[in-house]
Amino acid sequence: MTTEVKVEAQKVDLFDKFKGLKWMVKLRSFQFLAILPNLVLFYIFILAGIFGSPIGNANIIIIFVWILWWFLLISVMVPFVGRLWCLMCPLPAFGDWLQRLTLIGVRPGKTVGLNNKLFGLNKRWPKALSNIWLQNIGFLTLATISILLVTRPIVSAVVLGGMALLATVMALIWRGRAFCLYLCPVSGFLGLYSMTSMMELRSKDKEICRKVCKTKSCRAGSDRGWACPWLVYMGNLDRNNFCGLCMECVKSCPHDNITLYWRPFCSDKVIKGYDEAWKAFIMLVLAMAYSVVLLGPWGFLKDWANISEKGDVVGFIIYAATLWFICLLGFPAIYYIAVKLGHWWAKAKKQNGAVSVKDMFIRYSYTLVPLGLLAWVAFSLPLIMVNGSYILSVLSDPLGRGWNLFGTAHITWTPVYPEYATYIQIALLLVGLYYGIQKGLEIARELWRDEEAAFRSMVPVTVLLVVVTIAFMKLFAG
Amino acid sequence: MNWKGEILALASVIAVLVGVPLFGLTYQKLQDWKLTEGGKGRIFDLTGSTWYGVWTLDRFVGYNYWRLKPKQATIRVKEGELVVIRAHSTDVTHAIHIPAFGVGPEFIEPGKVKVVKFVAEPAGVYHILCGRTCGPGHPFMKATLIVEKR
Amino acid sequence: MKKRFRRLKFLLALSLFSATIFPFAIAFGQMSKHRYITIHARQYAYDPPIIRANIGDTLHIRLVSKDVTHGFYLEGHDIDAEIEPENPVFRVRNPSQGYNWRSTSEIVINLQKSGKFRYRCSHTCGFLHPFMQGELVVSPNYPYWVGVILAFGVAFWLLWQASPKEEVKSDDDRSES
Numbered sequence: 001m002t003t004e005v006k007v008e009a010q011k012v013d014l015f016d017k018f019k020g021l022k023w024m025v026k027l028r029s030f031q032f033l034a035i036l037p038n039l040v041l042f043y044i045f046i047l048a049g050i051f052g053s054p055i056g057n058a059n060i061i062i063i064f065v066w067i068l069w070w071f072l073l074i075s076v077m078v079p080f081v082g083r084l085w086c087l088m089c090p091l092p093a094f095g096d097w098l099q100r101l102t103l104i105g106v107r108p109g110k111t112v113g114l115n116n117k118l119f120g121l122n123k124r125w126p127k128a129l130s131n132i133w134l135q136n137i138g139f140l141t142l143a144t145i146s147i148l149l150v151t152r153p154i155v156s157a158v159v160l161g162g163m164a165l166l167a168t169v170m171a172l173i174w175r176g177r178a179f180c181l182y183l184c185p186v187s188g189f190l191g192l193y194s195m196t197s198m199m200e201l202r203s204k205d206k207e208i209c210r211k212v213c214k215t216k217s218c219r220a221g222s223d224r225g226w227a228c229p230w231l232v233y234m235g236n237l238d239r240n241n242f243c244g245l246c247m248e249c250v251k252s253c254p255h256d257n258i259t260l261y262w263r264p265f266c267s268d269k270v271i272k273g274y275d276e277a278w279k280a281f282i283m284l285v286l287a288m289a290y291s292v293v294l295l296g297p298w299g300f301l302k303d304w305a306n307i308s309e310k311g312d313v314v315g316f317i318i319y320a321a322t323l324w325f326i327c328l329l330g331f332p333a334i335y336y337i338a339v340k341l342g343h344w345w346a347k348a349k350k351q352n353g354a355v356s357v358k359d360m361f362i363r364y365s366y367t368l369v370p371l372g373l374l375a376w377v378a379f380s381l382p383l384i385m386v387n388g389s390y391i392l393s394v395l396s397d398p399l400g401r402g403w404n405l406f407g408t409a410h411i412t413w414t415p416v417y418p419e420y421a422t423y424i425q426i427a428l429l430l431v432g433l434y435y436g437i438q439k440g441l442e443i444a445r446e447l448w449r450d451e452e453a454a455f456r457s458m459v460p461v462t463v464l465l466v467v468v469t470i471a472f473m474k475l476f477a478g
Numbered sequence: 479m480n481w482k483g484e485i486l487a488l489a490s491v492i493a494v495l496v497g498v499p500l501f502g503l504t505y506q507k508l509q510d511w512k513l514t515e516g517g518k519g520r521i522f523d524l525t526g527s528t529w530y531g532v533w534t535l536d537r538f539v540g541y542n543y544w545r546l547k548p549k550q551a552t553i554r555v556k557e558g559e560l561v562v563i564r565a566h567s568t569d570v571t572h573a574i575h576i577p578a579f580g581v582g583p584e585f586i587e588p589g590k591v592k593v594v595k596f597v598a599e600p601a602g603v604y605h606i607l608c609g610r611t612c613g614p615g616h617p618f619m620k621a622t623l624i625v626e627k628r
Numbered sequence: 629m630k631k632r633f634r635r636l637k638f639l640l641a642l643s644l645f646s647a648t649i650f651p652f653a654i655a656f657g658q659m660s661k662h663r664y665i666t667i668h669a670r671q672y673a674y675d676p677p678i679i680r681a682n683i684g685d686t687l688h689i690r691l692v693s694k695d696v697t698h699g700f701y702l703e704g705h706d707i708d709a710e711i712e713p714e715n716p717v718f719r720v721r722n723p724s725q726g727y728n729w730r731s732t733s734e735i736v737i738n739l740q741k742s743g744k745f746r747y748r749c750s751h752t753c754g755f756l757h758p759f760m761q762g763e764l765v766v767s768p769n770y771p772y773w774v775g776v777i778l779a780f781g782v783a784f785w786l787l788w789q790a791s792p793k794e795e796v797k798s799d800d801d802r803s804e805s
Contacts, residue, residue, distance in 0.1 A: 028480065032487055040494050047499060054543035054568065057752060058589020103487035105479045151755045154540040297746075297762045299673020306672070308544070309755055386748065387758060402564060402591025403505060413750060414723075419704030422744055426775035434782050441790045452792040459787065466783045470776055477744050478765070478772035528696065570696040570753055588752040611712050613696045 049157025053400025095171025135188030209235030225252025374432025519560025531615025583609025699750030
């Protein structure tokens with residue numbers, strides 16, 4: 001309880017601090033203007049992937065998406081501004097525009113109980129699939145073909161183009177941003193990792209939402225803003241996971257009760273279901289898997305993953321099966337053992353309340369979130385330090401056709417101090433470990449009434465976290 | 479409803495969808511024009527592949543490179559024409575080498591482009607070779623250049 | 629209960645600390661050697677994938693390509709080489725001095741820094757070129773061991789902070805069997 005009060009006290013109201021910010025996000029054209037440049041870029045990327053050179057480091061789609069954008073997303077955007085990418089993502093833009101039949105305006109009306117005129121079928125997404133399992137499977141599928149995805153321009157073009165197409169089609173059938181909520185693989189991990197981010201959009205006073213507000217315009221829409229495409233009701237929003245920061249609610253709230261806060265790192269701590277816990281497992285294991293296969297020295301693993309070139313079907317099956325097994329069963333089992341040991345030891349103090357293993361399992365999986373995020377940052381860092389120079393050369397020759405748009409086409413590959421990457425990676429992992437353990441201990445105190453029980457429950461999980469951290473260190477620096 | 483804004487927004491989206499490919503095509507045409515010194519010469523895009531052991535005029539691009547069955551190139555030009563060859567590599571480092579015209583060996587990195595220019599005379603049949611041990615297909619990379627009498 | 633905790637933690641910390649000193653001790657005891665290695669490059673890996681050496685060693689490296697032209701960029705040691713297939717002679721340069729290539733058949737490096745240094749392919753050799761890399765591990769690997777000690781340190785410190793404090797809850801102690 002005290003940690004929550006502490007966090008609340010540290011929050012900074014950004015709309016208060018920067019007057020221009022609120023004016024800017026309330027502009028009807030705000031989201032469109034944020035999307036437009038990314039629309040240009042991703043359009044160029046997809047065209048380059050289809051019509052440009054098949055060589056990865058000469059094609060803008062590979063360099064800009066998997067080196068530049070990925071690095072910016074995971075290292076700069078997520079820790080600081082959370083899901084801000086979702087505001088400016090061009091892939092669901094056409095879907096939004098077709099659902100609304102307007103690019104910047106808002107249409108009041110009445111559709112499926114919402115106060116906007118919406119087009120398309122506006123069906124409800126099936127309850128059974130209203131979780132992130134599809135995103136877990138989707139991300140794991142992309143991870144299985146990751147070596148093809150990040151080296152073959154056409155694969156990236158098909159995946160990105162396919163996502164845009166799917167998002168558009170889904171917007172015509174289901175309400176809101178169904179693709180983003182339930183299918184987009186990027187959205188899956190953005191949602192989970194945005195729990196750590198230092199920015200949040202919340203209602204200032206939930207009592208006003210619940211007791212005073214009659215229209216619930218954030219959720220239902222109004223003549224000033226669209227119904228939340230992420231199906232959020234601000235009176236209940238208490239974590240970042242499913243808020244895409246599109247700012248429609250800021251525009252439509254009749255009580256001017258919504259604001260952007262700056263807050264401490266890892267302020268959202270509540271994992272709400274098995275699907276999210278499994279996302280934490282998958283992301284952590286994949287950070288390790290990518291570091292082993294892509295950035296490791298073992299050629300036979302790369303051969304196995306490189307199915308379309310090497311054709312080693314048996315190797316590929318071993319690689320894929322091992323990956324899926326460890327992500328979905330192997331690592332969760334080890335984590336379960338740590339949780340069970342902690343639970344058993346904590347319960348040895350007889351007067352403890354009923355904290356179930358299930359609750360512990362789900363809530364403590366948050367410890368893997370800061371560690372996983374920082375592990376991903378540590379993984380992405382050498383990629384940009386070593387291959388960042390390609391950004392300049394590919395900018396002038398996006399299709400690998402001998403163009404020279406900005407005069408930088410002849411810049412040769414120049415790694416930037418790659419030998420220092422290991423030091424930075426170690427520091428990042430230590431930060432992730434620190435927050436993982438610390439937040440775990442806070443969660444433990446919230447679950448268990450007794451201080452000693454809380455402490456005991458976290459010891460095995462802490463050991464697991466340390467082991468995982470050292471494993472990453474061995475891979476990166478040892 | 480801000481109709482002016484809507485139309486402006488829609489116009490910008492259409493401008494993007496149409497403009498980007500248009501820009502690409504225009505820039506390419508401009509490059510071709512500059513390279514052939516204002517249309518005086520002829521441009522050929524020659525791609526080297528050690529996998530297939532060819533110098534080919536077929537283009538390896540994103541949507542076809544895995545299923546393309548490239549043919550060894552035969553370039554026909556008229557005597558006295560300015561020949562501009564844009565050499566590409568689709569897999570590894572090659573070197574374009576036309577011994578009869580003193581062209582090369584000029585290294586071509588995969589994904590990069592090397593431009594070689596020469597005037598095609600006298601008439602005859604010549605070969606375009608690969609001037610660097612590139613891989614298994616190296617000895618087979620032999621395109622034909624036919625310079626016809628006027 | 630609290631006292632047992634503290635002693636246990638202290639013992640663990642001590643044993644861990646001694647364990648981490650061990651590799652240093654071994655490494656210091658070794659004399660610098662000359663190591664002769666031939667690194668084979670192929671699409672898309674190096675063989676050997678990992679080279680282990682000690683600080684002060686001198687490496688004599690020969691480079692061979694088994695299929696196409698590959699590169700060999702050793703980070704931290706200012707070495708970049710380009711290897712052609714079927715040619716024991718290759719060209720090498722010092723990246724800090726630009727593109728002045730010189731031909732050689734062996735690279736000689738004296739290892740002055742400890743840690744993990746990767747050697748990467750610097751010459752586009754195919755699809756997986758950006759992921760073609762090997763590792764040179766120079767012992768004692770100070771950065772790694774410091775990292776490990778700090779990881780334990782972070783965990784111990786946080787657990788110590790969270791462990792229940794001195795105030796004796798007399799009822800609890802008596803109820804324990």
